[in-house]
Amino acid sequence: MKKQYTLITGASMGIGRALAEECAQRGRNVLMVALDGPELHLAASEIAQKYGVEAHPFGIDLTAVDAPLQVYTWSQDNGYNVDMLINNAGFGLGDIMDKVPIGVYQKMLRLNNQVMFELTYHFLPHLKQLDKAYILNSSSMEGLMPMPFKAAYTATKHFVTAFSLSLREELAETGVSVSALCPGPVVTNEDGLKRIQRSGRKAKLVVMYPHQVAPIAINGLFNGKRIIIPGVMNQLMIVLNNALPLGLRMKLLRKIGKGIIPKEEG
Ligand SMILES: NC(=O)c1ccc[n+]([C@@H]2O[C@H](COP(=O)([O-])OP(=O)(O)OC[C@H]3O[C@@H](n4cnc5c(N)ncnc54)[C@H](OP(=O)(O)O)[C@@H]3O)[C@@H](O)[C@H]2O)c1
DSSP, rough: OOOEEEEEEEEESSSHHHHHHHHHHHTTTEEESSSHHHHHHHHHHHHHHHHOEEEEEEETTSTTHHHHHHHHHHHHHHEEEEEEEEOOOOOOOOOOGGSSOHHHHHHHHHIIIIIIIHHHHHHHHHHHSSSSEEEEEEEGGGTTTOOOHHHHHHHHHHHHHHHHHHHHHTTTSSSSSEEEEOOOOOOOSSSHHHHHHHHOOOHHHHBBHHHHHHHHHHHHTTTTSSSEEHHHHEEEEEEEEHHOHHHHHHHHHHHHHTTTTTOOOO
C-alpha cells in the first residue's frame, strides 16, 4: 500500500504544530508547511525523531502568488500521497476597523480564505480518488458568531465555516470528509498567556492550550463531525448564543468585542 501523508499548514507552532504532533503520535507521516525558518525545520526533525514517522518541512510564504499551487506541486514531485489536508495557517486581530493598515487585512483575507480555498482546490481531485480522505479547516468560534471589533477576522472565519459545511455536503457521495475546527481562545504564545492572565476568571474558563485542542480536533475529524468545538464551556456558549434573539446577541457580543481592542500605549 502507498504511504500516506497529512499536510498541515502553519505547522511550525501553535495549534498547527500540536495537530502535526497529534497526527504523528497516531503513526501518520506529516508534511509541515509554514514560513521558512529554523523553527519549522526544528519542529519537523523533533517530530520525526520523537514519533518515528516521516516529517517533511516545506518553508514558503503562503500569501505569495501561486504559493498554494507550489505546495501542491512540491507534494506531487516528491510522491507524497496526501490523504489528509489540514488548512490551519491563519491569523486574526481585533481593533477599530479603520485603525489597522489595509495591507494587514489584505494578508489576513488572503491567508485565512484564499490560501485555504486554493489548497483545497488543488488537492481535491486527488483526494476524491481515494477510498477515504479528510479535510480539516481551521475556523474559530468567531466563525460561528460575528464578533464586533474583529469584523474582518470574524468574516474570514465565517467564510471558512460556510465553505467547509457546503463542500462537505457536495462531497457526501465521495470518500472525502470535511470538518471545520472552531476553537475558542487558545494560548499559543507568551503574549496570549499574558493577555489571559490579565483577563478575569471568565476568560480563564474558556481558554485552552494547543495540546488540548489537537486530539479533540483529530478525533472529531475521524468521527466525521461537521463542526468541532473544543471545550464544554465553548460549546455551551455557542448554544446560548444561538438561542438569543439577534439584536440582544449582537449587543452582548459588542461588549465582549470592546474588551478586545488593544489599549493605547502610555
Ligand atoms: N489561537 C487562537 O486563539 C485561535 C482561536 C481560534 C482559531 N484559531 C485559528 O487557528 C489557526 C492557528 O492559529 P494559531 O494561534 O495556532 O497560530 P500561530 O500560533 O500564530 O501559528 C501560525 C502558523 O501559521 C504560519 N504562518 C503564518 N503566516 C504564514 C504565511 N504567510 N505563510 C506560511 N505560514 C504562515 C506560522 O508560521 P511561522 O511559524 O513561520 O510564523 C505558524 O506556523 C488560525 O487559522 C487561527 O485563526 C486560533
